[in-house]
Amino acid sequence: MHEMSLAEGMLQIIEDNARNGGYGRVKTVWLEIGQLAGVEVEAMKFCFDAVTRDSLAEGARLEIIATEGEGRCPACHKTVRLAERYDPCPACGGCPVEVTGGTEMRIRELEVE
Amino acid sequence: MCTVCGCGEGEVKIEGNAHHHGHGGHQHAHNPPHEHAHVQYRATGNGLHFGLGAAHAHAPGLSQSRMVQIEQDILGKNNAYAAQNRALLAARGIFAINLVSSPGSGKTTLLIRTIEGLQGKIPLAVIEGDQQTSFDAERIRATGVPAIQINTGKGCHLDAHMVGHALEKLNLVDHGLLFIENVGNLVCPASFDLGEAHKVVILSVTEGEDKPLKYPDMFAAADLMLLNKVDLLPYISFDVQKCIAYAQRVNSRIRVILTSATSGEGMDEWLEWLLARK
Numbered sequence: 001m002h003e004m005s006l007a008e009g010m011l012q013i014i015e016d017n018a019r020n021g022g023y024g025r026v027k028t029v030w031l032e033i034g035q036l037a038g039v040e041v042e043a044m045k046f047c048f049d050a051v052t053r054d055s056l057a058e059g060a061r062l063e064i065i066a067t068e069g070e071g072r073c074p075a076c077h078k079t080v081r082l083a084e085r086y087d088p089c090p091a092c093g094g095c096p097v098e099v100t101g102g103t104e105m106r107i108r109e110l111e112v113e
Numbered sequence: 114m115c116t117v118c119g120c121g122e123g124e125v126k127i128e129g130n131a132h133h134h135g136h137g138g139h140q141h142a143h144n145p146p147h148e149h150a151h152v153q154y155r156a157t158g159n160g161l162h163f164g165l166g167a168a169h170a171h172a173p174g175l176s177q178s179r180m181v182q183i184e185q186d187i188l189g190k191n192n193a194y195a196a197q198n199r200a201l202l203a204a205r206g207i208f209a210i211n212l213v214s215s216p217g218s219g220k221t222t223l224l225i226r227t228i229e230g231l232q233g234k235i236p237l238a239v240i241e242g243d244q245q246t247s248f249d250a251e252r253i254r255a256t257g258v259p260a261i262q263i264n265t266g267k268g269c270h271l272d273a274h275m276v277g278h279a280l281e282k283l284n285l286v287d288h289g290l291l292f293i294e295n296v297g298n299l300v301c302p303a304s305f306d307l308g309e310a311h312k313v314v315i316l317s318v319t320e321g322e323d324k325p326l327k328y329p330d331m332f333a334a335a336d337l338m339l340l341n342k343v344d345l346l347p348y349i350s351f352d353v354q355k356c357i358a359y360a361q362r363v364n365s366r367i368r369v370i371l372t373s374a375t376s377g378e379g380m381d382e383w384l385e386w387l388l389a390r391k
Contacts, residue, residue, distance in 0.1 A: 002270055002301035009187045017183050027178060031187075038304055038330040074365070085329040086363045096365045099333070105188060110181045 003040060006105065007047035013107055014057055021112070026057040028111035034102035035069040036085050069102030127278050128247055128262040191305055194273035198280060198308025206288040208391045211309035213331060215324075216297030218317040219341045219374055221249050224292055226374040228256050230384050235391070236289030240279045242271040242296045249294065259284045270301040273308055290391060303330040310390065311335075317342040319349060322356035329363040337368045339383060344373040 014026055029048075033039050041064050048062050069082035075094025082102065088095040186192070202209050214220050221241075228237055239260040241249040250262035261283045263275050276293060285291065293309060295302040303312075314335035316324055319342060325332040332338065338360050340353065357369050370386065372379035 002304055005268070005270070005272065006187050009190055012190060013183065013185045013187065017181065017185075021181055023181070038300070085333055086326055086359075096362050098365075106186050107183050110183060111178055112181050113178045
């Protein structure tokens, strides 16, 4: 259940930015989560709602931007899409495919007032 | 995390005192935004409370919605603490290993055998992470090695901030070896850098050979897998080669050593691995 820690980390980032940016309420949060980031989206939404209660982001909408897993095949050297970390290369069956993308966990943008 | 710092996880205890300490003894080096947080909000029994400063200020004319691009990694804060820990350890020539595994893989017993093999050769210290009890730290201290227990309360992993506080309290000797025994959990500790040189995953043969595929993140994050309790192999159905192949499918660089804290098998190779990287 590390989504709870991650949600707390999100709230801290939002808080820090609110202080520096001079806004008092956050209405929407766009969160980028890679397919290989090890984050359960539904758990993340649940935890975000729980930790933002009584905060400037209470009731904020959490929009998930899902980025696909991506890797480089050691055999055919192609950049391929990866659904799971240990999947073989969909083009030639080679493995292990080196993960090059889809591990992001990043707040991209906020709608504030 | 620490309530003084406003980090939200109020149940963490670092042995010796609950982590609700006064600011007088709070010597952890915080970066500026983090110190700022001390003033701006605090954790109480009911959660985080804001409204002590700018966050709640209502500026006329600023009530229209607008978009703010922030592009910040949500593990950024943990990673900043990990970088602080890493710098502190590097400055003192201390080599840190983060031991991760499921509960019951034999981590603590293996660690005690490791300590017995290294004692007298190199200064040692241990940070123990568990949700509750200081049983493990007591077991380590019985060997004569300094150890400190972190209880995470409901937390499922150690984070770099907790480890930073533990480093302040632990009697570290320069140019030594520090073992951080993480909370028994094959999922969450994979995401949290503590400032260690290497993550070492321990998998016992009683857990089944398919674990590297079932919990790939942990095996992807580790540099070494200790396949433990191999003295039990004659009594159970466990395919060693399949397990190693699965681990390497997830992480082509992972090294594997077969160990048994009971028979001593593989211990020399494991100690050599440690000393060669120190």
